[in-house]
Amino acid sequence: MHTLGLLAFTVIVFGPMIVLWGSVGNSILSGNEAWLALALPCGRKFTLFVRSLGLAASVSAGGVILGILVGSVLWRWRDGVGRYLRWFILALAAIPPYVHALGWSSFAYQANTWLQLWGLPDIPFRGFFASWWVQLMALVPIAIGLTLIGLESVDPDLIDAGRLLRSDVYSLRKIVLPLAAPAILGGGGFLFILSLMDYSVPSLFHVNVYALEIFAEYSASNQPARAFLLSLPLMLVATGVVFFSQSALRNAALSPPWRRRTWGVPPRVPSLLFWSQRVACAILLAQIIVPLIILILTAGSWQNIVLAVSSAHRETAFTMWIAVATALASLPLGLSVGNELINPTKHGKLWWALVTAPLAIPAPLIGIGLIAIWNRPIALGLYGTGLMPVLAALARFTPLASIVLLAQLRRVDPALIDAARILQTSPAQTWVQVKLPLLAPGLLAAACIVFVLSAGELGATMLVAPPGQATLTMRIYNFLHYGASDTVAGLCLLMTVAAMASGALAVVAVAGWSRLQNR
Amino acid sequence: MIEVRELSKSFGDVRVLDHVTFNVPASDSLVILGPSGSGKTTLLRLIAGLEIPDQGEIFINGEPASEPGRVLSPYRRGIGFVFQTPALWPHMTVAKNILFGLNGMLKRDASNRLDELLVQTGLTGLEHRYPSQLSSGQARRVALARTLAPKPRCLLMDEPLTNLDPDLKGQLLAMIKKNVGQERTCLLYVTHDAEEARGISERVLVLQNGRLNKIIS
Numbered sequence: 025m026h027t028l029g030l031l032a033f034t035v036i037v038f039g040p041m042i043v044l045w046g047s048v049g050n051s052i053l054s055g056n057e058a059w060l061a062l063a064l065p066c067g068r069k070f071t072l073f074v075r076s077l078g079l080a081a082s083v084s085a086g087g088v089i090l091g092i093l094v095g096s097v098l099w100r101w102r103d104g105v106g107r108y109l110r111w112f113i114l115a116l117a118a119i120p121p122y123v124h125a126l127g128w129s130s131f132a133y134q135a136n137t138w139l140q141l142w143g144l145p146d147i148p149f150r151g152f153f154a155s156w157w158v159q160l161m162a163l164v165p166i167a168i169g170l171t172l173i174g175l176e177s178v179d180p181d182l183i184d185a186g187r188l189l190r191s192d193v194y195s196l197r198k199i200v201l202p203l204a205a206p207a208i209l210g211g212g213g214f215l216f217i218l219s220l221m222d223y224s225v226p227s228l229f230h231v232n233v234y235a236l237e238i239f240a241e242y243s244a245s246n247q248p249a250r251a252f253l254l255s256l257p258l259m260l261v262a263t264g265v266v267f268f269s270q271s272a273l274r275n276a277a278l279s280p281p282w283r284r285r286t287w288g289v290p291p292r293v294p295s296l297l298f299w300s301q302r303v304a305c306a307i308l309l310a311q312i313i314v315p316l317i318i319l320i321l322t323a324g325s326w327q328n329i330v331l332a333v334s335s336a337h338r339e340t341a342f343t344m345w346i347a348v349a350t351a352l353a354s355l356p357l358g359l360s361v362g363n364e365l366i367n368p369t370k371h372g373k374l375w376w377a378l379v380t381a382p383l384a385i386p387a388p389l390i391g392i393g394l395i396a397i398w399n400r401p402i403a404l405g406l407y408g409t410g411l412m413p414v415l416a417a418l419a420r421f422t423p424l425a426s427i428v429l430l431a432q433l434r435r436v437d438p439a440l441i442d443a444a445r446i447l448q449t450s451p452a453q454t455w456v457q458v459k460l461p462l463l464a465p466g467l468l469a470a471a472c473i474v475f476v477l478s479a480g481e482l483g484a485t486m487l488v489a490p491p492g493q494a495t496l497t498m499r500i501y502n503f504l505h506y507g508a509s510d511t512v513a514g515l516c517l518l519m520t521v522a523a524m525a526s527g528a529l530a531v532v533a534v535a536g537w538s539r540l541q542n543r
Numbered sequence: 544m545i546e547v548r549e550l551s552k553s554f555g556d557v558r559v560l561d562h563v564t565f566n567v568p569a570s571d572s573l574v575i576l577g578p579s580g581s582g583k584t585t586l587l588r589l590i591a592g593l594e595i596p597d598q599g600e601i602f603i604n605g606e607p608a609s610e611p612g613r614v615l616s617p618y619r620r621g622i623g624f625v626f627q628t629p630a631l632w633p634h635m636t637v638a639k640n641i642l643f644g645l646n647g648m649l650k651r652d653a654s655n656r657l658d659e660l661l662v663q664t665g666l667t668g669l670e671h672r673y674p675s676q677l678s679s680g681q682a683r684r685v686a687l688a689r690t691l692a693p694k695p696r697c698l699l700m701d702e703p704l705t706n707l708d709p710d711l712k713g714q715l716l717a718m719i720k721k722n723v724g725q726e727r728t729c730l731l732y733v734t735h736d737a738e739e740a741r742g743i744s745e746r747v748l749v750l751q752n753g754r755l756n757k758i759i760s
Binding site (some may be wrong): 182 | 587589591593594595614616630632634646
């Protein structure tokens with residue numbers, strides 16, 4: 025079963041890329057060497073490439089700064105409900121970026137209406153700035169969450185040892201931040217990649233980016249090899265960043281669960297840092313409140329929301345099918361790979377490289393690769409069915425499931441499994457009565473994360489969705505090009521509630537487990 | 544000197560320390576003996592300023608450190624604290640770990656102090672190593688050198704010799720005692736090991752159920 029899981033993972037995740045490499049080879053052999061020039065961005069493409077890098081770098085920098093400022097506040101919350109509540113920040117990462125796009129552009133529109141009434145100039149909310157702000161708001165929970173994981177992974181004795189000798193802010197600067205740096209910078213790296221690969225938000229604000237060019241190239245030429253060659257510069261940069269960030273992911277998954285002390289004396293910070301932290305927290309609060317209020321106001325009434333949701337029942341059902349099927353299928357595959365990742369040998373390191381590599385692949389390319397594989401007569405008639413978006417979502421998100429499951433596997437005491445294996449009447453008994461309950465929080469968390477990401481997937485799904493069928497995300501994305509309406513606001517609210525509920529369930533699963541362990 | 548008056552501390556419903564009173568004069572040492580969970584570590588953390596007392600007062604060298612409505616920051620108390628684990632910062636070399644607390648000292652003076660401590664603790668030649676490159680005995684010595692570097696007026700030690708081999712234990716004990724005598728430091732040492740307690744000081748208090756209820760001399 026384990027080998028079968030590894031094989032399925034390799035085929036599903038790497039199959040599209042392998043086929044695309046093959047199509048490049050074929051094209052060159054067929055005399056299309058000139059296509060190789062696509063791999064070198066020049067002229068207009070160079071401008072797009074630089075713009076994409078600039079946008080991604082600025083989103084990443086903003087995320088790291090906000091991550092440190094808010095993360096250092098949440099880090100102090102170790103008492104009462106706060107110690108659980110702070111992890112819900114990660115659930116906010118599940119809200120799709122287009123919800124923020126709609127929320128903030130409607131907010132800017134309202135604000136400008138008021139400014140005009142008072143005879144004041146408009147706030148220009150468009151182009152690069154709007155794309156940057158919306159992407160930052162959509163991705164900042166990841167940066168804050170990873171910063172918090174980094175800060176929490178610092179041994180409390182190391183902090184106390186510093187606080188006894190120097191001021192709290194000096195200890196924070198010289199001890200805590202350097203030790204948490206891999207997670208903080210890793211968070212910055214992930215924001216960079218996610219921003220670099222996203223074309224949905226920039227396209228809504230009429231900013232052309234390189235990722236959109238890949239989609240456009242394929243739509244125009246219908247040549248997988250051309251799209252692949254065009255995306256090489258993007259993948260090269262993203263692979264470098266993934267390589268740089270993967271130690272953070274590995275540390276986060278493998279870090280020992282410190283038995284947290286509550287702060288006897290919470291760290292004191294100078295007033296400049298104190299107020300910067302407050303401003304950052306206010307931005308985070310706005311990140312939550314602004315889109316939510318705008319969506320509720322735009323939707324108008326409960327009747328409108330119900331009407332919007334019921335008018336999209338086909339899309340809702342299709343989205344649910346994709347999300348549920350992907351979440352369930354990702355678990356056995358993720359578990360097989362998680363068991364390899366836990367291995368500290370070279371074998372395990374190779375799997376780490378394989379698991380993190382797909383993060384550097386643009387979503388449209390996965391869709392293009394899947395079309396190249398399945399759009400042929402001998403391909404079991406899968407092409408054009410509802411299984412194609414499931415395969416696309418599996419290719420994109422199974423690596424994440426395996427990392428979440430690795431974290432859970434790491435927290436299970438091997439002695440518990442050994443004890444069961446000695447006493448078991450059959451391997452199935454150990455699986456059902458011991459392994460499954462011990463892995464349950466991780467399985468639930470991984471399923472929730474994959475569920476929500478699959479439901480919000482756009483880049484690959486748009487290419488492989490069967491004719492006449494669309495996901496909620498596709499429908500909302502199409503609507504958004506024509507501005508906000510009560511229908512789109514109602515659908516966005518539905519997606520937000522579903523995303524936050526799934527994210528919260530994942531957080532509760534992991535937090536509940538930690539609480540049990542610390543008893 | 545350390546003076547503790549009517550100190551109480553609870554965590555939730557659990558009363559960890561209950562009206563604890565004692566003092567440690569300068570150049571003197573006191574051992575607090577008690578089983579695991581008796582509140583020894585909490586007592587040291589309160590004196591160090593890492594916890595806020597619910598009730599009572601702490602004076603260090605005659606100055607109030609913790610009293611109702613006022614808690615002095617840990618680093619302003621002039622206290623050295625050796626933890627149960629070495630707690631060395633893994634991203635800093637031995638030298639940087641030791642120099643961390645030498646704030647405001649001229650570079651040359653700090654360098655001299657570092658050399659002095661390296662010789663004293665037998666760590667000469669290891670100053671450029673990282674904690675991961677040290678044996679457990681060397682790491683304990685670095686932790687001690689780091690604590691002694693700023694010449695603290697009071698030393699708090701939380702079972703620093705647990706799980707060490709007898710030879711190393713003897714060496715470190717001698718070093719601690721020498722420092723207390725030379726620098727006129729006061730020493731508050733907590734342990735659960737009665738034999739170790741006798742090797743440190745003649746004054747031993749027993750902490751049980753949050754109360755100091757016996758003095759063994």
